[in-house]
Amino acid sequence: EAHLASRNAEILLKASQYIMNKHCLGSRISSIQCAHELSKIKLDNTSMGKTCLSQYYNETICEGINLNYRSADGACNNLKHAFWGKVNTAYKRLLFPVYKDGLxxxxxxxxxxxxxxSLVNDENAPDSVKTIAMAFWTIFIGHDLSHTAVSSMLKTNKSVDCCNENGAKQSPRYTHTSCAPIIIPKDDRFFSSLRRTCMNYVRSVPAIRTDCTFGPREQLNQATHYLDASMIYGSSVKQTLSLRKKSRGQLLTYTGDENMQYMPLTNNSNACQSGATCYKAGDIRVNAQPHLTAMHTLWVREHNRIASQLALINPHWDDEKIFQETRKITIASIQHITYNEWLPALLGKKFTKKNDLELLLKGYSNSYDKTIDPSVSNSFATAILPFANSMFNETLKFV
Incomplete structure (x- = not known):
């Protein structure tokens, strides 16, 4: 679905480039200024305009949804702006983008x-106060909030390789249009011994602008923009159903050693290393690191534990009711840990208090503002959340 939406965005980019070439190049209008002007032109009743309206402003999207619970895809959290925070929508911008050619x-x-x-060394410098859990919780909730869709092979949907098997840059003949490989210096302190001079880097797919205009390239978030445990439950009804046992509100698991529950297995080639079998979760990055896999396993077990308790207390509830109530509790637990423990540990209690990020000890909050767009920003997804990677030591110990 993400790549299908990106094809329409590619067409709009080509159209924007055509308009810029025809009306701006050769004149005194700079590419950046031209991009600004293009972003003011509405698509209106064009075929792409109708596509954009159906993607971002479809008034019927909330029909048939049980509004007692969060939707799987993030839609209808805000009834006035039903598409705010929805899966497969563009990240919002804090500043207007500045591309080399404006677009x-x-x-x-x-x-x-x-x-x-140059800026970061590889020396182990363990924190005297915070544990490695701080870094992994950051990654865990980061995967809940953002998952930038990356370009893939059109026919096979396989990953794009911008470097050849010898670790060098692909020849122009075999270079994908979305390739932007990072050239590794010959004296690199790690890769020089491996004789690698190319680091694979593939551009993300474009997204249709949320205001349905021409203009610069935007990026697509294929996760919901909310803190709603989408990394556990998925970001679509279809994906959520594929992870459910469909009995007593349980998530799918298999029983391993010592009668312990583990996430279901998958052989998805995009999720696993070649020839490997790995775990299936709401987010494909579940297998990226052992600690992250453990975090996912913990929350799947917690979901099933809560579901079992609710089924005992409420024998009249069906599978759907038990699942949705358990999901609601799990989401609330993750939100509570994030705001009550993670944020103060990261930013300090003074900062969280000053910015009204502290949780109430009792009662309910009336701070909801329906005019605030909850969409994750480009800057937050690409520059802020990945800071967790710098929190790891060179060596991770397993006990």
């Missing part, structure tokens, strides 16, 4: 690998 081309910037190795 799409990557700017020529300092080599990111050189910057990384």
């Amino acid at each position: 799409n081309a990557i700017k020529e910037l300092p080599n990111s690998r050189e910057l990384s190795t």
Whole structure:
């Protein structure tokens, strides 16, 4: 679905580039200024305009949804703006984008690998106060809030390789149009011994602009923009159903050693290393790191524990009722840990108090504001959340 939506965005980008080439190039209008003007032109009654309206402003989307619970895809959380925070919508912008050509081309910037190795060293410097759980909780909720859709092979949907099997940049003949490989310096402190000079980097797919206009490339979030445990339950009804046991509100598991529950297995080639079998969850990145897999396993077990208790207390409830009530409790638990424990540990209690991020000890909050767009910003998804990767030591210990 994400890649299908991106094809329409690709067409709009081409149209925007055509308009810019015809009316801006050769004149005194800069590419950035032209991009600003293009972003004011509505698609209106064009075929793409109708596509955009159906994607972002379909008034019938909330029909038939049980509003007692969060929707799987994030839609209808805000009844006035039903598509705010929905899966497969564009990240919002804090500032207008500045591309090399105003619309799409990557700017020529300092080599990111050189910057990384110059600014960050690999020395182990364990925190005297915080544990590794701090870093993994950051990644865990980061995967709940954002999952940028990356370009893939059109016919096979397989991952794009911008580097060849020898660790060098692909020849132009075999280079995918979405490739933006990072060149590794020959004296790199890690890769030089492996004789690798290319780091695979593939551009994310474009997204249709939420205001249904022409203009610069936007990026697509294929997770819901809410803190709603989508990394556990998935971001669509179909995905959620594939993870459910459909009995007593339980999530699918298999019983392993010592009668312990584990997530179901999958052989999805995009989720696993070649020839490997790994776990299936609401987010494909569940297998990225052992600690993250453990975190997912913990919450799947917690869901099933709560569901079992609710089934005992409420024998008249059916599978759907037990599942949705358990999901609601699980989401609330994750939100509580995030705001009550993670944020103060990350930002400090003074900051969370000053910015009204503290939770109430009792009662209910009336701070909901229906005019606030909850969509995750580009800056937050790409620059803020990934900071957790810098919190890890070079060596992770397993006990």
